[in-house]
Structure formats: C-alpha cells, structure tokens
Amino acid sequence: MPAFKVPESVLVVIHTPSLQVLLIERADAPGFWQSVTGSKDHEDESWEATALREVAEETGIDARAPGCQLCDWGLENVYEIYPRWRHRYAPGVTHNRERVFGLLVPEGTPVRLSPREHAASRWLPWAAAAEACFSPSNAEAISHLPRWVAPA
Template sequence: MSSSLKRPESVLVLVYNQDAEVLVLERCQPRGFFQSVTGSLEWGESAPAAAARELEEETGLSPVPAPRDCHLDAYFEIHPAWRDRFPPGTQQNHERVFCRAVQGRPAIRLNPEEHVSWQWMPFDRALAKVSSHSNRQALCQVIPLRMR
C-alpha cells in the first residue's frame, strides 16, 4: 500500500497517574480539539508498537514499560474532510485502546506539529474535556472506579 495514504487503524493511549489525573493534549488542528495520545498505525506496524511509538512521539515519555493493551476496540466514521488521507473508499477507522500509568506528573514534550498544549486533569474534568466519544468511552472503561 502507498505509504502516502494512512492505514485506517489507530491506537489511543490513555496516560494517567495514581491520583486518577489524566493527560490531555490539545491538537494544532482543529484548535480546541482535546484528546489522549493517539495516532495511526504505519503500514506493517503492530498496534503495541504503534502505541509505544505514539506515546514517545507525542509526549516525550519513555515507551518503557510499554503501554498496556486494554483489549478494547472502537470503530468510528472518518470525518469526510479527512477521507482523502486514506485508501479510496475507506470510511471507517478501527481504534485499539492502550493505557500507561505514570508516577506523579511527569513533564511532557509535545510534538509541535500535532499539539499546542497539554494538561494533567482530574478524571471528571478530562472526561468532559476530550472531544471524541471513543476517548470518553475508553476513559470510563479503563480508569478504575476506585481511582475516580
């Protein structure tokens, strides 16, 4: 497959700490779109490898230990404005959820081509802030109830 076209598979990596604070990133485009770490799998790349790569690329956090596979999947329609980035006829994306617990609030090094800001937020605030329904659903399923 042409490397110029995106693979319609992605990872979502939830980063949180022992206080149930969640790392939330604001995208460059569109501004005001908040999310957890996310990104498309490269052609020939496994989902676990993509989760580790995206974690490091988007936050500067070490991919060791590797993000944990939460065995959660989401399918969503690709926005029509972005469909030309994918193989012809592609309308849906498959997203696999991973998570990574960290200690405290480690400093974040953003990729300035993707994100303009980051914040550690309490679970409830992060849930209200993230823009994607699949991101909200993953937060509810992954962050343990006892931590919220």
C-alpha cells in the first residue's frame, strides 16, 4: 500500500432492480451519506478490480455473486479533493479522478459495513438517494441510474 492515496478512485452506485439505492454514512463524517467509493491500491490496479475490492471491503457484498452485475458506466469525474481529506494524498495533489460504476444486486441483499469506514446504511428510492448524497458527483451519478437500468 502506498504511503499516500492514489488520486484515482471508483464510485459504485449499488442498486436493486426496483432502483432502490444503497447509501452508507461515513464514520469520520456523520451525516455524510454516499455510495461506495475508494481509491486504487496502486496505479496499475484496474478500475474493475478497484470497484470489486471496495464493494467487498465497505459493504461485504460480493459483486460477482449470482444475481449481481457490475457495469462500468464509462463516466469519469475530476473533482477537487475536500481540504479535510487532502492529507491522505501526496503534497500538492488537489484533484481526484473518479470512475463511475453501477452494481445491480438482488432485492434484500444483506449489507455488512466496515465499522472503521461507515456507521450506517440505508436503501432509498433513487431520487431520494441522489438528494441525500453530500457529494455532487455522487448525486449526479445516482440521477443517471434510470437511464442505465429499466425498473422492475
């Protein structure tokens, strides 16, 4: 693991066929609700490998399990890293590149949070989930969900 975080990350919108979206609350920032996010472990890690690893670490969900379908939406965001988290990156790094994925999971998929990273989880209809996100790029990604998935 590098001394500093790689400024390339994934955003994974986890959803059911009925467009219920999983949001998780950050342990280090109460009230900050988001989808699964996480940086590459190293620069050569693929986007897909990062997404699979982060989903498993943060939610306990195996994205390769029957009924699950990980989809690279081909969208990328570049955003300024919040000042409160810049110490995690090399000096002078102020922006992050984020690749967006969707993960379809069966209704009733259990969630097992990493308590070090997240304090709570909830499933919300996609529009309510977009409104609940603290991150504008996360809210925008969730707002794209109906374009990617036909509701059940």
